[in-house]
Amino acid sequence: MRLGFRALAAMGIPEQLAQVQEKVRGAVAARAAAVTTPEAPVRLVAVSKTKPVEDLKAAYDAGHRHFGENYVQELVEKSPQMPADVQWHFIGHLQSNKVGMLVKGCPGLTCLETIDSEKLARTVDKAWKAAYPERPLGVMVQVNSSGEETKNGVEPSEVADLCKVIATECEGLRLVGLMTIGAPDYSGCRTEDFETLKRCRAEAAAAIGVETDALELSMGMSADYENAIREGSTSVRVGSSIFGARHYPAKS
Ligand SMILES: *Cc1c(COP(=O)(O)O)cnc(C)c1O
Numbered sequence: 001m002r003l004g005f006r007a008l009a010a011m012g013i014p015e016q017l018a019q020v021q022e023k024v025r026g027a028v029a030a031r032a033a034a035v036t037t038p039e040a041p042v043r044l045v046a047v048s049k050t051k052p053v054e055d056l057k058a059a060y061d062a063g064h065r066h067f068g069e070n071y072v073q074e075l076v077e078k079s080p081q082m083p084a085d086v087q088w089h090f091i092g093h094l095q096s097n098k099v100g101m102l103v104k105g106c107p108g109l110t111c112l113e114t115i116d117s118e119k120l121a122r123t124v125d126k127a128w129k130a131a132y133p134e135r136p137l138g139v140m141v142q143v144n145s146s147g148e149e150t151k152n153g154v155e156p157s158e159v160a161d162l163c164k165v166i167a168t169e170c171e172g173l174r175l176v177g178l179m180t181i182g183a184p185d186y187s188g189c190r191t192e193d194f195e196t197l198k199r200c201r202a203e204a205a206a207a208i209g210v211e212t213d214a215l216e217l218s219m220g221m222s223a224d225y226e227n228a229i230r231e232g233s234t235s236v237r238v239g240s241s242i243f244g245a246r247h248y249p250a251k252s
Pocket of ligand 1: 049091
């Protein structure tokens, strides 16, 4: 049977999604077998940046609800076109001057994974409380685990203090955990990145007086999500393995 390109693309997403879900399950099972402690299930966030809404709908129709986006403008355009029960994760660098647009434009925002300063935390806290006083926004602190200067994220030594500010002074926010990208080229996390993130989590949990397991780890992308799950990730952000390679428009 010959399939046109559109038909192939339309069929591809549910199948690719199913394949990634299966690998997530396999890695969770492998981890559970290795460590004997009861394991929390792992959330799969489908990263849909640059992809058209019809691609997101294909994953939604296949039962998927967690989607990740990197750009405020793109998220606020897509969010009203998707059903209200989509759980959106913001995973891109967020500038303070875009916070208002993000909060107003995406009421379904479930988790903002890229808090990288106290100033940003306080700005988001204020904006979220004003707009949705009944529901705190889940947030993660983004950690610069690779130590590269060009990378966004908080230095590992500053993570616990920032987590404490969020947990104790920001009523509009709920601290969900820590996030890292690892290597800047999307090639995934190295052992040091996983180790650094786990050490930061232990320090943050001690600083705010909760169990280590109460804080999640968002690590793992297409290149490394199975490995990240074995390393203890609770939330993986997978884009190209579900939606195909991204094509960025040429800059003119
Ligand atoms: C784009 C992106 C991803 C997904 O990357 P893939 O390699 O396509 O899976 C995950 N996390 C962040 C922060 C991203 O920007």
